Amino acid sequence: MATIRRLKNKRFLAEIRKKGVYKSKTFDSKVQAMAWAAETEQSLANQHLIHGKTLADACLRYRDEISPKKKSYRTEYNRLNKFSRQPFASLTLEALTAKHLYDWIEDVSRTLKSSSVNRDLNLLSAVLEQAKRWQWTDKNPVRGLRRPKNPQPRDRRISAKEIQQVMDALGFDGQTINRSRHELAVAFLLAIETAMRQGELWQLKWEDVYLEKRYLRLHDTKNGTRRDVPLSSEAVRLFTLLQPGRGEKVFKSNQASSGTIFRRCLKQAGIYNMHFHDTRHEAISRLAQKIPVLDLARLTGHKDIKMLMVYYNASAEEIAKQLD
Template sequence: MASIQKRSGSYRARIKRVGQPTLSQTFNTRIEALEWAKETQAKLRLGLFEPPQVPSLKNFKEAALCYRDNHTIYKKIARSETYRLQILIERWGQLPIEQINKSAVLTLRDDLLRLGRAGATVNHYFNTISKLFQMLNDEWELNIPNPIKSIKRMPPSPGRTKRVYEQVERELIASCEKLGFGLLRSIIEFAIATGMRRGEMMGLHWGDIDLVNRRAYLHITKNGEPRKVPLSQRAMAVLETVQAMGTNAVFPMSMNVLRNQFEKSRAHAEAAWLSAGDNPFKGLRFHDLRHEALSRLSDAGLNVIELSHISGHKTVAMLSRYTHPSHEAILKKIDN
């Protein structure tokens, strides 16, 4: 019997067989998964199916590469999970897969914490390892214990409370101008005006923009659900600026260039900051712009339902980690 499971933006087709190993394959779309399932079931009925050969996994590296090529590449988090797999290969590459036990994972956890990695980062490594062993057991019938099952996940780290106040925003934009990063300036302004994630903005095409009704359609989001983001007058002004470029992409810039230019602008602004107190550009991340956008919308009086409609958060708990109302805004509401 075939089943289709949605997993982090990808689709896994599974065919269970009585007394035989389960067959499975991961695809980018549900249609591809259904087609594979139908074709494979037809071959099984006609006796034409040739079972895949179980790889000879001599060490952890071979298992990790097998998982990467059959599962990771279909995920939205392919880039970050591939990076984690590479770190794990450097650590355990030549070890027999059976030696990756609870003790080895706990040592990995302690080493990551000593390096200053957050609890959430450690949990991402745990999830990658667990999925890898799940593949070995479910798909390749290797019957190897999953070392993550008896290990508790790390508690979530406190959410970031960094604000990008108007003066900080002006200085950051000034740095973009001085460095000749005009498109980056537009991206930063649009991020603060909309609260979109970096990947959501960089994936926008003009066909996703409804200029008449002032909204942007996000077809691919982190939680897998599309949403419509209202466009403020400031966001519309940014779009008017970049529309003159005449490109299909709203913001024609690669992610690598975006990262490099933002870091250069941040470093320039940090060096130029002369005010007393903590330097607001130290440790500033692009994702902090999303926090700032939602915090400003909260200061403007939007309620939780309205904020979640814009941000795409499904729970109030997660939304609260992103929204940090200013003290002045709270006082104003109390006084009113």
């Protein structure tokens, strides 16, 4: 870190102490001292850099060392593999510039939504920041980029007709569970009742479900905090159909394969532009009509009310009914 002091002779002394190295020099003006300090600090930093590492090297090391500690490991693993195969990933970190990234953005924007491009840029920025900690580079060209504008937040609601179509496609009569597809149907209905995420449902264990007290406890949530989720009478009924206490996990099927089955069932039912996560929009929009906003935020796990509003998609017709 550089320090600059004014001496008695009205000159300026610039001093640098960095990783056991000490350098100093006097100047006639403070501006000269600051310029020398910045240049010298940069030179000292470069002396400690490990040169020759490529962006692909950084992506793969990040994938193997950093990503496994994250909840998003599965998807991040695939995205980093994809990054490492990009033509510009063969560049050394010293050679990587903003122009390479702008060229990449222009190319992928033909097939990817702007929100997906920005998520990839966020991940790439995290990789480059970590590479700076590894002393592989001293720059992050993602910072300062003009990014694509994100689209309006998704506001897909799920109609009662569509819910019935999903039940029919999964062969669930609302009462009997004797196939894994029926279990998936119950998960879909519970997501609408509780606003729980798909991953939260599939991680849920019976020891954390308290049907008599009408709530369940989530230990591992997206924002890293524990959350208790109150249960409606319908949610309690649905959990009862799953035969509480039978096995450790509430949902015994594999989450990834269940997602594949769900997408196939939507196609079979003729339902388009729907994702399982849209149940969270539907649930929050319904619950907002029943409970105060602070209670709703506590139920859903949102620490920022602005983020909660992204999921609240009540129609004008629904709001009008509350005015009378």
